[in-house]
Amino acid sequence: MSPAIVANNLYRYFGTLKAVDGISFEVPHGSVCGFVGANGAGKTTTMRVLATLDYPTMGQVEICGINVVNFPAKVRSLIGWMPDYFGNYEHMTVLEYLDFYARALGYAGKERQMRVQEVMEFADLIPLADRLSNKLSKGMTQRLCLGRSLIHDPQVLIMDEPAAGLDPKARVELKHLIRILAEEGKTIFISSHILSELGEMCDSLLFINNGHIVHHGDAESLKQGTETGGGYFFDVQILGDAQSVSNWVVTNPYAEFIENRKNGGRIRVESTETAARVLASMVKDGLQVIEFHKEQRNLEDAFIDMLDKVNTPPSMPKQP
Amino acid sequence: MPSINHISDFPDKLNPMLVKELRQGLRGISFVVLFIAIQAFLCFILLITAAVASHENAGHLLSRIIFFFYSLAVLVVQPLRGIGALQTEIKNNNIDLLCLTRLSAWRITFGKWISIVSQSALILTAIIPYLILRYFFGNMQIFSEILLMLSIFLLSALFTAGTVGFSVLKSVIIRVLLPIIAAFFVFISIGNLFFDSRHTFQNLLRPVTLDSLSTTLTFLGFIIACVYATWMLLDLGTSLIAPLSENRATRRRIISLGLITISLLAFAVAKVDMEVSLALSLAFCIPVSVISLTENTNLTQPIVAPFTRKGIIGSAAGRALYPGWATGLVFVLLLYGLIQGLMHFSYRANAEAITLLNSAFAFLLFPLALTRLFVKKHDNRFGMYLLFTCTQFLIVLIVIAAEEFIDGGKLQIMQCFFWVPTSIIHLGGSSRFSETALLNVSYINVILYASIALTSSLPVWKHIRDVERLSTNEQ
Numbered sequence: 179m180s181p182a183i184v185a186n187n188l189y190r191y192f193g194t195l196k197a198v199d200g201i202s203f204e205v206p207h208g209s210v211c212g213f214v215g216a217n218g219a220g221k222t223t224t225m226r227v228l229a230t231l232d233y234p235t236m237g238q239v240e241i242c243g244i245n246v247v248n249f250p251a252k253v254r255s256l257i258g259w260m261p262d263y264f265g266n267y268e269h270m271t272v273l274e275y276l277d278f279y280a281r282a283l284g285y286a287g288k289e290r291q292m293r294v295q296e297v298m299e300f301a302d303l304i305p306l307a308d309r310l311s312n313k314l315s316k317g318m319t320q321r322l323c324l325g326r327s328l329i330h331d332p333q334v335l336i337m338d339e340p341a342a343g344l345d346p347k348a349r350v351e352l353k354h355l356i357r358i359l360a361e362e363g364k365t366i367f368i369s370s371h372i373l374s375e376l377g378e379m380c381d382s383l384l385f386i387n388n389g390h391i392v393h394h395g396d397a398e399s400l401k402q403g404t405e406t407g408g409g410y411f412f413d414v415q416i417l418g419d420a421q422s423v424s425n426w427v428v429t430n431p432y433a434e435f436i437e438n439r440k441n442g443g444r445i446r447v448e449s450t451e452t453a454a455r456v457l458a459s460m461v462k463d464g465l466q467v468i469e470f471h472k473e474q475r476n477l478e479d480a481f482i483d484m485l486d487k488v489n490t491p492p493s494m495p496k497q498p
Numbered sequence: 499m500p501s502i503n504h505i506s507d508f509p510d511k512l513n514p515m516l517v518k519e520l521r522q523g524l525r526g527i528s529f530v531v532l533f534i535a536i537q538a539f540l541c542f543i544l545l546i547t548a549a550v551a552s553h554e555n556a557g558h559l560l561s562r563i564i565f566f567f568y569s570l571a572v573l574v575v576q577p578l579r580g581i582g583a584l585q586t587e588i589k590n591n592n593i594d595l596l597c598l599t600r601l602s603a604w605r606i607t608f609g610k611w612i613s614i615v616s617q618s619a620l621i622l623t624a625i626i627p628y629l630i631l632r633y634f635f636g637n638m639q640i641f642s643e644i645l646l647m648l649s650i651f652l653l654s655a656l657f658t659a660g661t662v663g664f665s666v667l668k669s670v671i672i673r674v675l676l677p678i679i680a681a682f683f684v685f686i687s688i689g690n691l692f693f694d695s696r697h698t699f700q701n702l703l704r705p706v707t708l709d710s711l712s713t714t715l716t717f718l719g720f721i722i723a724c725v726y727a728t729w730m731l732l733d734l735g736t737s738l739i740a741p742l743s744e745n746r747a748t749r750r751r752i753i754s755l756g757l758i759t760i761s762l763l764a765f766a767v768a769k770v771d772m773e774v775s776l777a778l779s780l781a782f783c784i785p786v787s788v789i790s791l792t793e794n795t796n797l798t799q800p801i802v803a804p805f806t807r808k809g810i811i812g813s814a815a816g817r818a819l820y821p822g823w824a825t826g827l828v829f830v831l832l833l834y835g836l837i838q839g840l841m842h843f844s845y846r847a848n849a850e851a852i853t854l855l856n857s858a859f860a861f862l863l864f865p866l867a868l869t870r871l872f873v874k875k876h877d878n879r880f881g882m883y884l885l886f887t888c889t890q891f892l893i894v895l896i897v898i899a900a901e902e903f904i905d906g907g908k909l910q911i912m913q914c915f916f917w918v919p920t921s922i923i924h925l926g927g928s929s930r931f932s933e934t935a936l937l938n939v940s941y942i943n944v945i946l947y948a949s950i951a952l953t954s955s956l957p958v959w960k961h962i963r964d965v966e967r968l969s970t971n972e973q
Contacts, residue, residue, distance in 0.1 A: 259595070273505060
C-alpha cells in the first residue's frame with residue numbers, strides 16, 4: 179500500500195523566489211504529521227500543492243498513490259482541506275453553509291442531511307445551526323471549517339495553522355477533535371506554530387526552512403537532540419562551591435560543561451550510560467551531588483536550535 | 499442526540515452555487531432595494547400617467563418609462579453586481595474550498611452568473627403586471643414589446659457574463675473600472691433611446707417586429723451572437739479558475755471553429771452581403787482569439803493523453819487545440835487562413851475586404867507580440883494583452899491629434915505608424931496609400947507580428963513535446 183502522502187523532489191518557484199526547493203517526504207497512512215517552519219518557510223505552498231490548489235514547478239506529489247497534478251479530481255475526493263484563513267459567507271447560517279458544501283460535494287436528499295447532521299454533531303455545531311456563519315467567534319469558525327472539511331469523510335486531512343488565533347479553550351477543543359480523527363485512522367498533515375501541541379499530537383514532525391526539509395522524525399528524537407548535534411543535557415546541583423562542577427568537568431573527558439547555574443552547572447554527555455558513569459565519578463571524587471537530572475528540551479528549543487544550526491554558515495578556514 | 503431542522507428550500511437538482519447565491523442574494527440589501535425601488539417608481543409613474551390618460555401618447559409614454567426603468571435595472575445595476583462575483587470568493591480563500599468540491603470551475607462561474615440572471619428574471623416578472631396595465635392605455639404592440647423585453651433581458655445576461663467573467667481578474671482597472679465606465683455609457687444610451695424625442699417608440703420596436711425575413715434573420719443572429727458571447731465571457735472566467743488539468747481550450751476552439759465555418763458558409767449560400775458576412779465572422783473570431791492568445795501554457799499529461807493516443811494526427815491536432823497561447827496562435831492563424839479562403843472562394847473578396855481582414859488579425863496579434871517582447875513573465879497575461887490592445891488605439895489617437903493640431907493640419911505622419919494595425923482605418927480613409935499598398939502593409943503587419951509571436955513560442959513547443967513524450971511513455 180502506497181503512503182498516504184508522497185512528495186518527491188518537489189519544487190515550487192514564484193519567479194525568482196524559491197518557495198519550495200526540492201523537498202521529499204512520505205507520510206504513512208493513519209499517522210499524524212506535524213509540519214513546522216517559520217513564516218515564509220514554504221509550509222503553505224507545500225500544503226497547497228498537496229491539496230491540488232497549486233502546482234509544482236517540478237517534482238511529483240501523490241496522495242494515496244494518485245498524482246495531484248494529473249488527477250486532481252480523484253485527489254480532491256480523498257482530501258479534506260482546512261486553510262489558515264477563509265471568509266465566511268454573509269446572510270448564511272451555519273446549517274445553510276454546511277448544506278451548501280454537502281450539495282457541492284454531490285450529496286443529495288437524506289444522505290446530505292445525514293452527512294450534515296454527522297459533522298455538526300462531531301464538531302459540536304448543533305447549538306450554532308441557526309447562527310449566521312459570519313458572526314461566529316474564531317473558535318466556532320474553525321470548528322465549522324473542520325466540519326466542512328469532513329463532510330465527504332476524507333482519508334487525508336490537510337490543516338494549515340488550524341489553531342492560529344484560537345484562545346486556549348478553543349485550542350484544547352480543536353486538539354481533542356484532531357485526536358479523535360487520528361484515532362479513527364485518518365491521515366492528518368497539520369502545520370502549526372504551537373509546537374508543544376504538535377509534539378503531543380503528532381507521530382512525526384517535518385521541519386521546513388527556506389524551502390528545504392531540515393528534519394523528519396518523531397518529537398522525542400528532536401527533544402533529545404539526536405538530530406541537532408546529539409547528546410543529553412543534565413542539570414547538576416551540589417552542596418558547597420558551585421564552581422567545583424565546572425572544575426571537575428574540565429578534567430573529565432566524558433562530559434562537556436555548558437554553563438554555570440545556581441549551585442552547580444549544566445553539562446552535556448553523549449549517552450545515558452555515560453551519564454551514569456559521570457555521576458558515579460562525581461560522587462567518587464567527593465562532589466556532594468544533590469540533584470542530577472536529565473533536561474527535557476521542549477520542541478520550541480529544539481526548533482530554534484535546529485534553525486540556528488541550519489542557518490549558521492560553515493566556518494571559513496583562517497587565512498595564514 | 500440533538501438533531502437539526504434540515505432545510506429544503508431549494509431542490510437537490512439545482513446548481514449548488516445557484517442555491518447559495520440565491521440564499522445570500524435574496525437576503526442581500528442591493529437586490530431588495532432595487533426590487534422595491536422599481537415597484538415604487540412604476541406605481542408612482544403609473545398613477546401619474548393614469549391622471550393624464552386622455553393624452554393620445556400616454557400608452558407609448560408609459561411603455562418608454564417602464565422600459566427605461568427595466569433597462570436601468572437589468573442592464574446597469576444587475577450586471578454591476580457581478581463585478582465582485584468571483585473576486586470576493588478568491589479574496590476570502592473560498593474559491594479554494596469551492597474548487598475542492600465536485601463543483602467544476604464552469605459550474606462555479608455559471609452558478610454565480612445564473613444567480614444574478616435569475617434575480618434579473620425576477621425583476622422581469624415583476625414588470626409584467628405593469629405591462630398588462632399599460633395595455634389598457636392603448637397603442638400596444640404586444641408581441642414586439644415582449645420581444646424587446648426579452649432582448650433586453652438577453653443583453654442583461656450578456657453584460658452580467660462580462661462582469662462575472664472579468665471578476666476573476668486581479669486588475670482593478672479591468673475588473674471594476676471598465677464595467678463601471680461601460681455601465682455609464684449604457685445608462686446614457688438607455689436615456690437617449692427611451693427619452694430622446696428623435697426616436698419614436700415604433701422605431702425602437704422596428705427591429706423586433708419580425709415582419710420580414712431579413713429582420714427575423716437579424717434577430718436570430720442577435721440571439722446566437724448573445725449566447726455565443728455570453729458563453730465566451732463565462733468561459734474566460736472559468737479558464738482562469740480551472741485547475742491545470744482541466745482542458746477548456748479544445749472544446750472552445752472546436753465550437754468556435756465550427757460556428758465560424760458554418761456561419762460563413764450559410765452567409766455565402768444565403769448570399770448575404772460580403773461586408774456583413776466578414777463583420778459577423780470577425781465578431782465570432784475576436785472573443786475566441788483573445789482568450790486563446792492569453793492562455794496559460796502549462797500543459798499536463800491528462801490533457802495531452804487523448805491527443806497522443808491518436809498518434810501523429812492527434813499530436814498535429816494538438817498543435818492548434820492544446821491549451822496555451824502558443825497553440826492559440828496556431829489556432830488563430832488557422833482561423834485567419836479559413837476566413838481568407840472562404841472570402842476568396844465564396845465572395846471573390848476585393849482588396850479592401852482583405853485589407854480589413856488582415857488588419858483585424860494583425861490587431862489581434864500585435865498585443866501578443868508586444869507581450870512576448872516586453873513582459874514575458876507577467877502573471878496577468880490577459881490584462882497585459884488588453885493594455886497593448888488599448889495602446890494601439892492610443893497611438894493612433896495621439897497621431898491623429900498631432901496631425902490635426904501641429905503645423906495647422908499640414909503634418910502627415912500617420913503613414914510612419916503603418917505598423918500599428920489600427921492605423922489602417924485612418925490610412926484607408928485618406929489618399930496617402932493606394933489600395934494595393936494598403937493591402938501589402940496589412941499583409942506585412944500580419945506576417946511581422948505572427949513571426950515575432952511564433953519565434954518567442956519556441957520554448958513552449960519544447961515543453962509541449964516533453965509532455966507529449968511523457969504521456970506517450972506512460973501509455
